[in-house]
Amino acid sequence: MSEAARIHLRNAKGRHYRAAAAFRWGALITGGALALIGLSKRSKSGVAIATAGGLLSYAGAKAGTRQRELIARSSILLNCTPEEAYTFWSKFENLPLFMRHLESVTLLSDTRSRWTAIGPLGRRVIWDAEIAFDRKDDVIAWRSLPDSEIYVDGIVKFRNAPANRGTIISVVVVYQPPAGAIGGALAKILGKDPSFMMRQDLRRLKALIETGEIPTVEGQSHGPRSSVAAFARILNPDDPIKGEGNLTDIANARRRAS
Amino acid sequence: MKAVCWMGTEKMTVENVPDPKILNPRDAIVRITSTCICGSDLHLYNGLMPTMEQGDIMGHEFMGEVVEIGAGVDREKLKVGDRVVVPFTIACGRCFFCQQQLWSCCDNSNPNYWIAEKLMGYSPSGLFGYTHMLGGYAGGQAQYARVPFADVGPLRIPAGIPDEQVVFLSDIFPTGYMGAENCNIKPGDTVAIWGCGPVGQFAIRSAFLLGAERVIAIDRFAYRLQMAEQAGAEIINYEEVDDVVQLLKDMTGNIGPDACMDAVGMEAHYSGPMWAIDKTKQVLKMQPDRPGVLRQAIMACRKGGTVSVPGVYGGFIDKMPMGAYVNKGLTMKTGQTHMMRYMKPLLELIQGGKIDPSFVVSHRVPIDKAPEMYKVFRDKKDHCSKVVLDPWANGAAA
Numbered sequence: 327m328s329e330a331a332r333i334h335l336r337n338a339k340g341r342h343y344r345a346a347a348a349f350r351w352g353a354l355i356t357g358g359a360l361a362l363i364g365l366s367k368r369s370k371s372g373v374a375i376a377t378a379g380g381l382l383s384y385a386g387a388k389a390g391t392r393q394r395e396l397i398a399r400s401s402i403l404l405n406c407t408p409e410e411a412y413t414f415w416s417k418f419e420n421l422p423l424f425m426r427h428l429e430s431v432t433l434l435s436d437t438r439s440r441w442t443a444i445g446p447l448g449r450r451v452i453w454d455a456e457i458a459f460d461r462k463d464d465v466i467a468w469r470s471l472p473d474s475e476i477y478v479d480g481i482v483k484f485r486n487a488p489a490n491r492g493t494i495i496s497v498v499v500v501y502q503p504p505a506g507a508i509g510g511a512l513a514k515i516l517g518k519d520p521s522f523m524m525r526q527d528l529r530r531l532k533a534l535i536e537t538g539e540i541p542t543v544e545g546q547s548h549g550p551r552s553s554v555a556a557f558a559r560i561l562n563p564d565d566p567i568k569g570e571g572n573l574t575d576i577a578n579a580r581r582r583a584s
Numbered sequence: 585m586k587a588v589c590w591m592g593t594e595k596m597t598v599e600n601v602p603d604p605k606i607l608n609p610r611d612a613i614v615r616i617t618s619t620c621i622c623g624s625d626l627h628l629y630n631g632l633m634p635t636m637e638q639g640d641i642m643g644h645e646f647m648g649e650v651v652e653i654g655a656g657v658d659r660e661k662l663k664v665g666d667r668v669v670v671p672f673t674i675a676c677g678r679c680f681f682c683q684q685q686l687w688s689c690c691d692n693s694n695p696n697y698w699i700a701e702k703l704m705g706y707s708p709s710g711l712f713g714y715t716h717m718l719g720g721y722a723g724g725q726a727q728y729a730r731v732p733f734a735d736v737g738p739l740r741i742p743a744g745i746p747d748e749q750v751v752f753l754s755d756i757f758p759t760g761y762m763g764a765e766n767c768n769i770k771p772g773d774t775v776a777i778w779g780c781g782p783v784g785q786f787a788i789r790s791a792f793l794l795g796a797e798r799v800i801a802i803d804r805f806a807y808r809l810q811m812a813e814q815a816g817a818e819i820i821n822y823e824e825v826d827d828v829v830q831l832l833k834d835m836t837g838n839i840g841p842d843a844c845m846d847a848v849g850m851e852a853h854y855s856g857p858m859w860a861i862d863k864t865k866q867v868l869k870m871q872p873d874r875p876g877v878l879r880q881a882i883m884a885c886r887k888g889g890t891v892s893v894p895g896v897y898g899g900f901i902d903k904m905p906m907g908a909y910v911n912k913g914l915t916m917k918t919g920q921t922h923m924m925r926y927m928k929p930l931l932e933l934i935q936g937g938k939i940d941p942s943f944v945v946s947h948r949v950p951i952d953k954a955p956e957m958y959k960v961f962r963d964k965k966d967h968c969s970k971v972v973l974d975p976w977a978n979g980a981a982a
Contacts, residue, residue: 549589549639
């Protein structure tokens with residue numbers, strides 16, 4: 327069995343959380359996606375990924391009900407070569423530049439890294455991860471270490487877009503939060519739709535790679551805002567509440583309004 | 585600095601706000617010397633475009649002098665002290681769309697891409713001062729503006745040409761020109777143009793420049809029709825005729841205009857039961873757009889002809905005559921203007937004396953008068969065709 331397959335089987339089999347039907351579908355879908363990515367590769371690594379995907383689907387189907395998973399999945403076209411995209415992504419320290427929920431990724435060794443996500447009121451979730459599979463200019467897979475409080479498996483695939491339009495990258499990240507405070511915090515950080523957040527992250531990556539910056543209007547001038555608008559901003563699904571910044575905004579707007 | 589702010593429907597005020605700062609490496613700050621109110625700003629004034637927020641700075645037609653540039657701006661293309669016209673669309677210059685010259689479809693300039701994506705499937709480029717759905721960028725009806733991707737958009741203007749002749753390169757001249765280009769004009773063609781506002785006026789003149797033999801201009805305000813007539817167009821005052829479509833057929837030997845242009849957009853005026861239905865739906869927020877002109881343009885266009893739509897639409901329309909569109913084999917061409925394609929060639933037309941865009945200006949006022957000028961422009965009072973604001977003139981003295 328390949329390394330990649332083992333990761334997913336470990337996650338599929340190794341835990342006994344409260345039953346949740348979502349897991350089964352998550353595993354089926356993720357496994358299916360991995361299998362497709364793998365099959366499209368037509369190489370040894372492709373076979374490995376496809377096998378992993380197939381096994382995950384199988385585990386999902388067989389397991390019936392297990393702990394809920396949060397799955398983030400998206401893809402985007404980058405106007406650069408697979409080499410450039412791979413080089414950027416493979417430095418995990420770069421990920422917080424465009425992934426809004428991440429505060430930092432620091433390298434612990436060649437293959438290990440520490441990830442810190444930040445959520446409402448500055449609450450942090452920290453886990454260590456290792457590279458599970460790495461093929462230059464082609465695919466990177468990573469997973470959290472076995473003794474982590476949460477389980478995170480990710481895979482990113484780089485392939486040439488047709489008509490020399492650059493590189494299409496496809497990303498799947500599967501989170502298995504435990505029950506309890508840490509799991510709750512992670513669920514809040516990732517929001518109701520983790521794939522939406524991934525799509526937004528990839529859009530920021532695209533802007534960063536293509537233009538050297540991420541478009542923004544934060545910090546620009548404006549006239550007096552209303553408190554209604556401040557509340558609307560807090561509900562912005564693309565701008566998760568970090569620290570207490572937004573709360574201060576609202577307090578100020580309220581003061582102005584009264 | 586002073587800035588015109590949208591504070592709610594029909595509520596514009598001039599506020600004192602902080603000067604803009606460089607926020608990204610490829611930003612520039614422009615000290616604005618001339619800025620205008622656009623017809624499309626009236627859709628915001630009337631509260632019809634979704635995702636405006638109280639305090640937003642208005643304006644997307646401005647020019648001025650570069651006073652600061654970020655570390656990432658290509659110095660060959662832009663430097664401090666340059667006199668520039670700033671296009672209303674913001675484009676990165678590096679994405680697939682920019683490289684196809686589809687500048688107004690830039691993939692990287694709208695930080696709120698996801699909002700527009702929900703409404704339209706994908707987002708067009710960011711725009712200055714035109715809703716949060718289209719970027720939420722602070723606009724240019726102010727004394728200073730921050731210009732993102734400043735080495736792509738702004739066009740350098742040589743000294744000696746007055747602001748009034750070049751400021752319309754920021755939107756309406758290229759927009760009218762692209763509207764005419766989208767008519768797919770062949771020598772000798774007849775083009776019908778609904779709407780004789782500033783964009784319509786430039787479209788009429790551009791259509792002739794592109795080889796049209798007849799241009800038929802449609803509006804209801806005599807002073808605007810007069811301007812069209814001066815450019816060589818035949819005119820129709822639609823309030824004085826029973827049926828515009830029938831009249832266009834009669835004027836063209838029952839063949840119809842080769843191209844029909846909707847330079848009106850979402851707030852069209854027309855008559856009959858459809859008017860009542862559309863107006864009611866718009867007030868009830870069931871339909872953001874009143875598509876009467878678009879329907880007429882499709883019905884009037886000759887078989888195999890082209891419908892060009894530079895007019896702004898925000899959402900969905902009802903009773904689109906799809907049967908006529910399909911069975912007559914029409915082509916429709918639309919889009920926010922791909923500004924960077926047109927600015928330089930059109931500047932050359934101005935320099936060559938082929939056209940003087942300042943003909944369209946009716947009012948020159950200090951920025952403090954902007955709030956009342958929105959109303960004058962909206963209500964077409966005082967023969968208002970185009971308002972140019974001076975951000976630095978003393979309003980009290982004027």
